[in-house]
Amino acid sequence: MLLATLAKMLIKLTAPTPDERPLEPQCAIGGRLNAPVPVSPWPSPATVQLNANVGGSQGRQMSPYTRQMISLSDAFEDVARVLPGYEVRQPQLDMARAVERGFAERIAVVAEAGTGTGKSFSALVPAILSGKRVVISTATIALQEQYLYKDIPLLQKALPVRFEARLVKGRSHYVSKRRWSESLLAPGITWLREWYEQTESGDLADLPTSPPSEIWDDIRSDKDDCLREKCPHFDSCFYFESRRSLGQAQILITNHALLLIDRASHGQILPDFDLLVIDEAHQFAEYATRALTLTLSNFGMGRTLSRIKKQFPNLGIALARAEAEANAFFEVLLTEAHQTRRYNLDPAMADDLSAAVVRLLQSLKELNLGSEDNLETNVARMRRDRLVETLTGYEGNLRVLAEPGENWVNWVEYQTTRGGGTNVALNCTPLDVAPPLGQWFSHPDGPTAVWMSATLSTAGADPFDFFRRQVGLPAGTAEERIFASPFDYPSQGLLYLPTHLPDPNDASYANAIAAEIEKLVNFSEGRAFVLFTSLQQMKQVYALLEAKLLWPAQHQEQMPKRRLVEWFRTVKNPVLFATASFWEGVSVEGPQLSLVVIDRIPFQSPGDIVYDARCELLSRTSGDRWAWFDRLALPYAQLRLKQGAGRLVRTRTDKGIVAILDPRMHRKAYGKTILKSLPPMQVSRRFDPRLFRAFIDPAGTGVSVEDDELWVQDFGLGI
Numbered sequence: 001m002l003l004a005t006l007a008k009m010l011i012k013l014t015a016p017t018p019d020e021r022p023l024e025p026q027c028a029i030g031g032r033l034n035a036p037v038p039v040s041p042w043p044s045p046a047t048v049q050l051n052a053n054v055g056g057s058q059g060r061q062m063s064p065y066t067r068q069m070i071s072l073s074d075a076f077e078d079v080a081r082v083l084p085g086y087e088v089r090q091p092q093l094d095m096a097r098a099v100e101r102g103f104a105e106r107i108a109v110v111a112e113a114g115t116g117t118g119k120s121f122s123a124l125v126p127a128i129l130s131g132k133r134v135v136i137s138t139a140t141i142a143l144q145e146q147y148l149y150k151d152i153p154l155l156q157k158a159l160p161v162r163f164e165a166r167l168v169k170g171r172s173h174y175v176s177k178r179r180w181s182e183s184l185l186a187p188g189i190t191w192l193r194e195w196y197e198q199t200e201s202g203d204l205a206d207l208p209t210s211p212p213s214e215i216w217d218d219i220r221s222d223k224d225d226c227l228r229e230k231c232p233h234f235d236s237c238f239y240f241e242s243r244r245s246l247g248q249a250q251i252l253i254t255n256h257a258l259l260l261i262d263r264a265s266h267g268q269i270l271p272d273f274d275l276l277v278i279d280e281a282h283q284f285a286e287y288a289t290r291a292l293t294l295t296l297s298n299f300g301m302g303r304t305l306s307r308i309k310k311q312f313p314n315l316g317i318a319l320a321r322a323e324a325e326a327n328a329f330f331e332v333l334l335t336e337a338h339q340t341r342r343y344n345l346d347p348a349m350a351d352d353l354s355a356a357v358v359r360l361l362q363s364l365k366e367l368n369l370g371s372e373d374n375l376e377t378n379v380a381r382m383r384r385d386r387l388v389e390t391l392t393g394y395e396g397n398l399r400v401l402a403e404p405g406e407n408w409v410n411w412v413e414y415q416t417t418r419g420g421g422t423n424v425a426l427n428c429t430p431l432d433v434a435p436p437l438g439q440w441f442s443h444p445d446g447p448t449a450v451w452m453s454a455t456l457s458t459a460g461a462d463p464f465d466f467f468r469r470q471v472g473l474p475a476g477t478a479e480e481r482i483f484a485s486p487f488d489y490p491s492q493g494l495l496y497l498p499t500h501l502p503d504p505n506d507a508s509y510a511n512a513i514a515a516e517i518e519k520l521v522n523f524s525e526g527r528a529f530v531l532f533t534s535l536q537q538m539k540q541v542y543a544l545l546e547a548k549l550l551w552p553a554q555h556q557e558q559m560p561k562r563r564l565v566e567w568f569r570t571v572k573n574p575v576l577f578a579t580a581s582f583w584e585g586v587s588v589e590g591p592q593l594s595l596v597v598i599d600r601i602p603f604q605s606p607g608d609i610v611y612d613a614r615c616e617l618l619s620r621t622s623g624d625r626w627a628w629f630d631r632l633a634l635p636y637a638q639l640r641l642k643q644g645a646g647r648l649v650r651t652r653t654d655k656g657i658v659a660i661l662d663p664r665m666h667r668k669a670y671g672k673t674i675l676k677s678l679p680p681m682q683v684s685r686r687f688d689p690r691l692f693r694a695f696i697d698p699a700g701t702g703v704s705v706e707d708d709e710l711w712v713q714d715f716g717l718g719i
């Protein structure tokens, strides 16, 4: 049933002009799928290859590199020669061997590599020595930067092998020469014009300052406004130049969103490649969910209709009717959005808008634009073709939104804009992305994939079951390994699980944990991350403590993430209150971070529509009313908690305490399961200053609370 619905939606999978930039504000491959695909709903990896129209002349270039007959041990010795203080670590070498074997035997590898393993080298070294083209995909820019500016230059220096690496960026990062020449505003800005006149890359990242978004939107490369081969600038186009240069590189670095679009579009972004490394793989299914969510918004549709009005003003009646129907449609949606976010679209409402869209589409197709082969006519034809594609996509999306099927959930969202307007969108999200991911990334004819992360496994007999089910990897087809962290967790980290606090759902919980947090950060003299599962709880506890804390404190809404991390690294004895985005991807080494407090077990919140629908589906299809908990909620919480706790120990010399304030960690059976999935730290269930002092050295501020006093306080609470 799921595949049938996916097929219905993907009947519209685009072949001609996929792009990394969604048509709608929300990321959606689904929202842009609008041209027929034969047979399979998902492109088979065997058929995925570079479309020469997109990459220009590079076509299906194979890697110019050859397999290097260098052993992994020798290669790592080479690394040790150029990297001061580096020692070859056994888990790192073991992982590199597993990756090398996987590449050679075309077997997928699932590798959980604990913090400090050095997994990027474990994947890069065998990838380089393979002589094949490798795509490395990450979730975050920070990790891309680590590969590009740290790991790869080092390996280029260390290994006796020549290889090139490139970062694959989306189209919208490049200026379009034709759109620049037609822009009325941009060339008038002196610094922008000076940059444009001397840039060799046309890449937004090379600009000293980011231009205002409305200016950049006017001049950036845009697939909906690109003439391709018909463009007078095609041969020197920055975007197409960047695509052509990819064919020369052995290592391509990209992100999960672009990789997914590449697979969904029959390989129109990346050159042909043999091997794939998916780093930060624990986030991949979430990216796929976002990418495959189909979206219809007043913002996107309004923009399309405005374009039609501007570019083809003589479509009078058909255009006016489409505008009126769209306004009525989104009006109703907005009214509903105030009441509920999960939403079943009335098919009659979808039909009304669909009929207006089809009529406009017909009028657009019937426009006589002449047959001349000059720039003006070519531009008009190209614009018409793109608009026809977009309207066809809307029509198809409306059909899916009206009848989403049981494996999808429709939900509506709205947002007030700065100008006082309202953006409202209807989304349709797949509840299971494993089928398409399995076809794209685990097909025997596709590239061999290495899935890796510090957090992939859960406690239990089959530690990778949850991960495999998420990404559609069939059981028994991959080599699955856990490579232990080289850190000595029992002596570097203490896990504090207090037993005296009330249940998190108790009304007194916020006050109780605020008192506990105050005690802990006084003991650690700041130097603490206090991580919450909800923004509301974070604000409540912060408000309770703000005036009492002896240490500089900030919460995540007080400045952007990068600045906040910088603030934490540079201020003395800081305390940071934060939620989701600080549970992973943030690394503070040394005693500056000595305490990580976690407010509760991070179960996903029941208010999340997609999560709720997934839970319902799991329990319904399995016939087990607890399936949602065992197969989704519990494994998710384990991985999340592992990420949060993992903020503490980042190097061999780091020490400190992780405090999980949720008493369910010891009162409930699942708490014991969760405990097994955490790094093997020493556990304390009571506040014992003498023991705690073994893990946190005094900061020397002279204002810390007396240890003995804390002991008495704690004892008095009935531990």
Ligand code: SF4
Residues within 6 Å of the ligand: 175, 176, 177, 178, 179, 221, 222, 225, 226, 227, 228, 229, 231, 232, 233, 234, 237, 238, 239, 240
């Ligand atoms: S080929 Fe497309 S992106 Fe490049 S300059 Fe021409 S219109 Fe712009």
